[in-house]
Amino acid sequence: MELPWGMLLLLVLSVSSSSSSSAAVATLAVSAPPPAPAPRHAQDAEGLLINGNFETAPRKLNKTLIVGRHSLPGWTLRGHVEYVSGGPQPGGMFFAVPHGVHALRLGSRASASQNVTVRPGALYALTFAATRTCAQDENLRIAVAPSLSAPADVAVRTLYSGASADTWAWGFRASSPVAQVTFANPGVQEDPACGPLLDAVAIKELPTPYPTKDNLIKNAGFEIGPQVFKNSSVGVLLPPKQKDTTSPLPGWIIESLKAVRFIDAAHFSVPEGQYAVELVAGRESAIAQVIRTVPNRAYNLSFAVGDAKNGCHGSMLVEAFAGNVTQKVPFESAGKGAFKAAGFRFVASGVRTRLTFYSSYYHTKASDGVSLCGPVLDQVKVVPLPVKA
Numbered sequence: 490m491e492l493p494w495g496m497l498l499l500l501v502l503s504v505s506s507s508s509s510s511s512a513a514v515a516t517l518a519v520s521a522p523p524p525a526p527a528p529r530h531a532q533d534a535e536g537l538l539i540n541g542n543f544e545t546a547p548r549k550l551n552k553t554l555i556v557g558r559h560s561l562p563g564w565t566l567r568g569h570v571e572y573v574s575g576g577p578q579p580g581g582m583f584f585a586v587p588h589g590v591h592a593l594r595l596g597s598r599a600s601a602s603q604n605v606t607v608r609p610g611a612l613y614a615l616t617f618a619a620t621r622t623c624a625q626d627e628n629l630r631i632a633v634a635p636s637l638s639a640p641a642d643v644a645v646r647t648l649y650s651g652a653s654a655d656t657w658a659w660g661f662r663a664s665s666p667v668a669q670v671t672f673a674n675p676g677v678q679e680d681p682a683c684g685p686l687l688d689a690v691a692i693k694e695l696p697t698p699y700p701t702k703d704n705l706i707k708n709a710g711f712e713i714g715p716q717v718f719k720n721s722s723v724g725v726l727l728p729p730k731q732k733d734t735t736s737p738l739p740g741w742i743i744e745s746l747k748a749v750r751f752i753d754a755a756h757f758s759v760p761e762g763q764y765a766v767e768l769v770a771g772r773e774s775a776i777a778q779v780i781r782t783v784p785n786r787a788y789n790l791s792f793a794v795g796d797a798k799n800g801c802h803g804s805m806l807v808e809a810f811a812g813n814v815t816q817k818v819p820f821e822s823a824g825k826g827a828f829k830a831a832g833f834r835f836v837a838s839g840v841r842t843r844l845t846f847y848s849s850y851y852h853t854k855a856s857d858g859v860s861l862c863g864p865v866l867d868q869v870k871v872v873p874l875p876v877k878a
């Protein structure tokens with residue numbers, strides 16, 4: 490029998506945790522709440538939380554229903570939470586479990602939480618895989634307490650990656666040494682078991698980016714971002730309405746209604762470095778940054794526009810806004826991972842200037858006609874132009 494990779498990882502993790510931390514052993518052995526927050530596994534290169542891919546089984550199950558709030562190692566549960574295996578289900582559903590074989594299904598108002606040790610003041614991104622299980626739209630609510638970020642609801646649909654589960658990231662700034670991370674299903678369905686699947690939860694601390702003398706844009710090449718699972722080829726969706734100070738893409742605001750996708754060079758074509766963003770939802774998927782400027786001074790904005798080599802074909806158009814200028818940059822995508830440089834000069838009207846980028850058109854992958862995709866943006870640069878004598 491072939492053991493899935495996640496299972497092997499978990500075995501390694503549980504062996505190393507029992508040798509390095511007696512607190513972790515106590516958590517596994519008793520069903521009372523552990524006295525102190527369990528430390529994160531520093532040795533886990535992907536930043537998974539304890540039992541973050543749910544491959545360690547609950548101590549008590551009634552069929553698929555997890556019995557007991559502290560039955561699932563590493564997690565505290567509330568409400569109707571099922572322990573499910575990926576693949577075809579009774580009733581004709583198919584559950585895509587991208588990491589290992591097990592996932593949690595959060596029923597009506599159910600939740601799963603874990604305490605993690607963090608550095609107060611530091612910025613973190615949580616990465617998690619999620620997918621819906623019933624016909625209707627489902628939401629997954631992420632909350633971190635205490636933190637300086639309000640809870641956010643992610644609409645778990647399958648529009649972004651077709652049949653596979655999507656991976657999402659959400660950012661927060663810690664305000665105490667222990668953060669309680671909670672994933673909840675805020676909805677109530679007729680079938681109390683209905684709700685999103687949660688799989689593979691990881692955390693990554695992110696440095697705060699600053700503008701440099703050569704570039705006023707922070708995190709200009711999108712190189713600072715959330716954990717991307719090595720084994721995941723779908724990128725990481727960044728949900729909308731995220732502020733630049735707590736965004737999983739530090740420095741950048743994710744505006745409007747839909748997500749942008751954070752893509753990695755291992756699985757996509759990226760113009761420069763390891764990461765870029767793909768504007769996957771037309772005008773509903775914009776990213777922006779506010780920079781400091783000198784009123785009436787002229788600046789040069791430049792950026793790269795391309796395609797992610799993910800089967801997204803057609804005539805693309807990226808609209809860029811800065812100061813008093815709007816520019817439309819056309820890009821013909823053959824889906825082969827090409828890119829081109831674009832840019833323009835703008836004059837700042839105030840001490841702050843907002844730069845915004847979005848895709849004018851909606852695109853879907855040629856292979857299935859439903860998975861959203863779009864133009865790639867990278868290498869954003871703003872330099873002040875010399876003042877004319």
Ligand SMILES: *[C@@H]1O[C@H](CO)[C@@H](O)[C@H](O)[C@H]1NC(C)=O
Pocket residue numbers: 522523524525526527565603604667669
């Ligand atoms: C997690 O932290 C919260 C808030 O600090 C606390 O109330 C709760 O008991 C902790 N849970 C566990 C399992 O340690």
Ligand SMILES: *[C@@H]1O[C@H](CO)[C@@H](O)[C@H](O)[C@H]1NC(C)=O
Pocket residue numbers: 551
């Ligand atoms: C298992 O769940 C069923 C249905 O909710 C319930 O009737 C039954 O008593 C449960 N069994 C145990 C052992 O808890």
Ligand SMILES: *[C@@H]1O[C@H](CO)[C@@H](O)[C@H](O)[C@H]1NC(C)=O
Pocket residue numbers: 493494495496587588589720
């Ligand atoms: C990683 O990807 C391979 C190939 O797609 C797959 O067989 C394996 O199950 C995956 N492992 C995990 C942990 O997702």
Ligand SMILES: *[C@@H]1O[C@H](CO)[C@@H](O)[C@H](O)[C@H]1NC(C)=O
Pocket residue numbers: 813814815835836
């Ligand atoms: C922007 O402002 C500058 C200076 O006021 C002006 O020269 C330029 O034509 C303006 N550009 C547009 C597109 O309005």
Ligand SMILES: *[C@@H]1O[C@H](CO)[C@@H](O)[C@H](O)[C@H]1NC(C)=O
Pocket residue numbers: 789790791831832833872874
């Ligand atoms: C401004 O950008 C254009 C391309 O958009 C480039 O040709 C030019 O050299 C840039 N000027 C400066 C001073 O960076």
